Amino acid sequence: MKTKIVLLGPPGAGKGTQAEILCDRLGFVSLSTGDMLREAVRNGTELGKKAKEYMDAGGLVPNDVIIGMMKEKIDGLDGAFLLDGFPRTIEQADALGEIIDVDMALNIDVPDEILVQRLTQRRSCPDCKAVYNLSNKPPKKEGICDKCGAQLYQRDDDKEETVKNRLDVYRKNTFPLIDYYQKKGKLVTVKGDEGSIEDIFKKIEGIVKN
Ligand code: AP5
Numbered sequence: 001m002k003t004k005i006v007l008l009g010p011p012g013a014g015k016g017t018q019a020e021i022l023c024d025r026l027g028f029v030s031l032s033t034g035d036m037l038r039e040a041v042r043n044g045t046e047l048g049k050k051a052k053e054y055m056d057a058g059g060l061v062p063n064d065v066i067i068g069m070m071k072e073k074i075d076g077l078d079g080a081f082l083l084d085g086f087p088r089t090i091e092q093a094d095a096l097g098e099i100i101d102v103d104m105a106l107n108i109d110v111p112d113e114i115l116v117q118r119l120t121q122r123r124s125c126p127d128c129k130a131v132y133n134l135s136n137k138p139p140k141k142e143g144i145c146d147k148c149g150a151q152l153y154q155r156d157d158d159k160e161e162t163v164k165n166r167l168d169v170y171r172k173n174t175f176p177l178i179d180y181y182q183k184k185g186k187l188v189t190v191k192g193d194e195g196s197i198e199d200i201f202k203k204i205e206g207i208v209k210n
Contacts, residue, residue, distance in 0.1 A: 002103040002208050003028075003080035006087065006096075008177055009108035011166045012115035012122070014192045014200060016131050018108065019084045021201045026080070026208065031073050033066060033085035035129050038155075042126070058157055058165035060088060060173060067095045074099050088174045093181075105181035106204065108192035112167055119163045123152040137197065 005028075007015040019030040037055060040048035047069065051061045060066075070086050074096075083102075087093035096102070110118075121134045125145040132139050132152060139146050157166060181187040190203050 001080070002210075004100060004102045004104075005080075005082050005208070006102050006105040006181070007082055007084045007108070008105050008174070008181070009192060010110065010112070010115055010170045010174075011163065012119040013108040013110045014118075014197065015084050015108060016129070017197055018201060018204055019082050020130060021197075022082060022204070022208070026205070028080045028082050029077065030082040030084050031070070031077075031086070032129070033070065033088075035084075036069065036073075037061060038126075056156055056162070058162040059169055063089055063091045063095075067092060071095070071099060087177060090176060090180060093177055102186060104188055104207075105177070105186045106207070107178055107181075107187060107189040108200075109189050110192040114193050115167060116160065116163055119158045120160055122155070122158055124155055125150050125152055 007019060009015050016032060016034075019028070019032065022028045023030050037048070037051045041052045041055070042048070047065065050065055054061045066086065066088075070083075070092075074083075083096075087096050117135070118133060123132045123134060123139070123143075124130075125132075125148065127150040128145060128148040130145055130147045131137075132145075139152060143152050144150070145152055157163070178187060178189075188207055190200065190207070192200055194200075195203075
């Protein structure tokens with residue numbers, strides 16, 4: 001089984017959704033840089049203050065801030081883990097390679113027009129981080145998280161204009177990581193728009209357990 005996994009893919013590809021299922025069913029621990037940064041913004045920490053303006057604009061938080069934050073977290077890991085949202089630049093990938101040798105970079109590939117629709121319809125849980133979609137994965141009770149009962153919210157960066165900027169930033173800074181991990185023989189790509197969330201999980205499960 002592959003136990004050290006980097007999740008790649010554009011905003012809205014389903015990284016967080018699949019990470020949640022991999023954690024629930026296969027015992028992975030997921031480290032999501034996006035969740036960590038949003039938590040820091042909510043708590044008003046120094047990190048949160050630095051990160052907020054970049055996140056609100058759909059840009060990337062500077063490499064030194066992210067690499068410092070992740071080094072500490074990865075050092076403390078034990079058992080199977082997923083990195084969701086890290087690395088996002090070649091510089092971050094090189095820094096990760098100095099700490100750990102990952103088993104696989106799993107790239108979830110979805111066309112842009114579907115991504116915009118998914119993100120503008122997404123609702124998120126601030127507490128347990130569960131992810132919903134008003135079109136295809138609504139909560140049982142409107143506005144309330146099925147898992148923990150918290151009030152769901154729409155992320156500030158899920159407004160249409162910001163989503164478009166995030167996609168541009170992804171193409172420019174993160175897309176080159178596909179080639180980076182391909183050259184290392186670590187890349188596996190899954191079509192993230194063919195089938196339901198469960199269908200895509202089944203494909204991923206087969207790859208992870210192989
Ligand atoms: P982050 O939180 O990592 O955002 P992201 O990468 O843009 O990814 P998303 O969380 O938007 O999408 P996802 O792929 O997880 O999709 P999801 O599963 O939710 O980062 C946010 C910001 O933080 C960045 O913009 C940046 O500023 C900063 N940041 C983070 N990491 C950084 C780093 N390393 N360096 C610098 N800055 C960093 O799914 C989306 C929707 O689609 C949901 O509604 C879901 O229900 C639905 N869905 C999922 N799968 C399917 C399916 N198969 N069919 C139909 N609907 C589906």
